[in-house]
Structure formats: C-alpha cells, structure tokens
Amino acid sequence: WHPGVIGIAASRLKERFNLPAIVIGVDDDGIGKGSGRSINGVDLGSAVIAAGQGGLLVNGGGHRMAAGLTVEAAKLEELRAFLMLRLAGQGDRVAG
Numbered sequence: 106w107h108p109g110v111i112g113i114a115a116s117r118l119k120e121r122f123n124l125p126a127i128v129i130g131v132d133d134d135g136i137g138k139g140s141g142r143s144i145n146g147v148d149l150g151s152a153v154i155a156a157g158q159g160g161l162l163v164n165g166g167g168h169r170m171a172a173g174l175t176v177e178a179a180k181l182e183e184l185r186a187f188l189m190l191r192l193a194g195q196g197d198r199v200a201g
Contacts, residue, residue, distance in 0.1 A: 112140040125149050125192065127172070135178040136163065143170045147195040156187050 111128040118126035119142040127149075129139035143149035150167030153174050157165040161184045165174035176184055 108138050111138065112142075115140045115142045118142075119144060127174075127188070129174075129176065129181065131178045131181075137174075137176045137178055137181060139174045139176065141167065141172040141174070143172075147192055149192070152188055152191040155191060156184055159187065161187055 108130055111130055114128040115126045118124075118128065123144060125141065125143040125147050127139050127141035129137040131137040141149050141153065148169045149172045150169055153162070153165045153167050153172035156162050156174070161176065161180050163175040163177060165172065165176075167173060
C-alpha cells in the first residue's frame with residue numbers, strides 16, 4: 106500500500122466490515138508504515154502502544170479510535186498475533 110492511502114483504506118475497511126482495521130504498506134527496505142481505525146468498544150491506540158512497549162514496533166501510538174505505527178516486515182506476523190490476542194476481549198468481535 107502507498108503511504109498516502111493507508112489511512113483512507115483502513116477507514117473504508119472499518120466502515121465496510123464494522124471491525125477494527127490496520128493497513129500496512131511495506132517499502133523496499135522492509136519497513137512497514139501502518140494506519141489503523143477502530144470501532145466503539147475497541148481501544149486500538151492502547152494495543153498499538155503496548156505492541157511498541159513489547160518491542161514489536163519501530164514506532165507507534167494512537168488513541169481509542171485510531172493509531173499509527175512503523176514495523177519491520179519481519180515482525181508483521183508477530184504483531185498481528187499480538188494485536189489479535191490483545192483486542193480479542195474488546196468489542197463484539199475482532200477478526201484476523
């Protein structure tokens with residue numbers, strides 16, 4: 106994904122499926138820039154901050170309804186698993 110559209114793409118996915126969504130575009134150097142949008146009852150920002158504190162991110166932050174992050178491509182699957190576990194108890198449903 107091009108960095109200029111990841112926020113728009115995340116918003117559209119969230120709206121279409123009524124689920125939190127994070128879209129990540131990985132550059133030629135293996136660095137992913139991501140943008141996320143959430144739904145009521147799912148605190149995406151705190152999950153991204155926790156991922157950063159756990160060493161999964163180069164950088165990241167946000168608030169309840171939105172987040173941004175930078176991640177090494179090699180850690181994408183580990184990040185996905187972490188976020189799924191962290192968000193599983195929030196909201197009505199979270200899909201992987």
